[in-house]
């Protein structure tokens with residue numbers, strides 16, 4: 001990529017960020033999404049059934065907002081997140097990003113969308129390669145998406161990203177095991193931010209952390225949303241975690257969305273029995 005093309009790309013991404021902040025339009029629309037995993041019988045040597053991990057799911061996410069996706073383990077939350085970035089095979093339905101159907105898109109044209117849509121994973125320790133320095137971890141997506149950047153430009157960007165997530169620039173020479181769980185999640189967030197995404201799928205980003213650290217990471221994500229106009233799909237198994245960060249909440253069980261409402265409505269007037277069950281599990285202080 002030439003320097004001028006790169007500049008144009010940065011300008012257009014800055015333009016789209018201000019558009020995001022100023023618009024309240026839908027950035028992601030999922031319609032009738034199905035993800036069925038085949039169950040193969042080694043005895044019969046054929047597919048005998050399917051796990052309906054995601055079964056006719058529809059929802060949309062407005063730009064600059066957070067949609068919380070809540071449900072118990074195995075309800076299909078991660079599969080939805082993974083299907084948005086083509087890490088899970090889509091059986092049927094549509095996923096539109098800014099009006100373009102990305103579900104049916106081959107990998108090559110999907111590449112620029114993959115830059116706009118990033119994922120933050122649950123377990124920061126497992127998701128970071130222990131043999132890579134923090135510089136290598138964060139600069140990896142830069143090498144993929146900004147191929148014309150030289151090493152000094154990448155170092156500059158990594159230093160800036162570390163400061164953005166509340167760490168020090170000289171942390172880039174260290175290894176993941178030298179950081180606490182909360183710091184490692186900050187590193188995971190810096191890596192996701194590296195390529196200037198618009199939309200971040202946060203897959204249980206605080207579930208592995210102590211409660212006090214959870215609040216710090218949720219606050220950081222909220223600050224970043226305000227600064228950068230980010231849109232989040234925030235996955236959690238616990239309604240308490242999504243309460244403060246979500247504008248809308250989707251409640252999921254058995255591959256289906258059973259309730260969809262604003263965070264306030266979900267808490268004050270839950271309609272579905274399963275939502276009430278999840279609320280009963282929220283600790284009272």
Ligand SMILES: Nc1ncnc2c1ncn2[C@@H]1O[C@H](COP(=O)(O)OP(=O)(O)OP(=O)(O)O)[C@@H](O)[C@H]1O
Pocket residue numbers: 037038051052053071072073074075076077078079080237
């Ligand atoms: N690659 C796969 N092959 C077969 N079945 C799968 C695969 N991935 C997920 N599943 C199944 O799909 C269902 C939904 O899984 P998923 O991980 O999306 O749920 P989840 O709500 O995110 O749960 P958790 O919080 O435990 O990750 C589960 O029954 C799971 O076993």
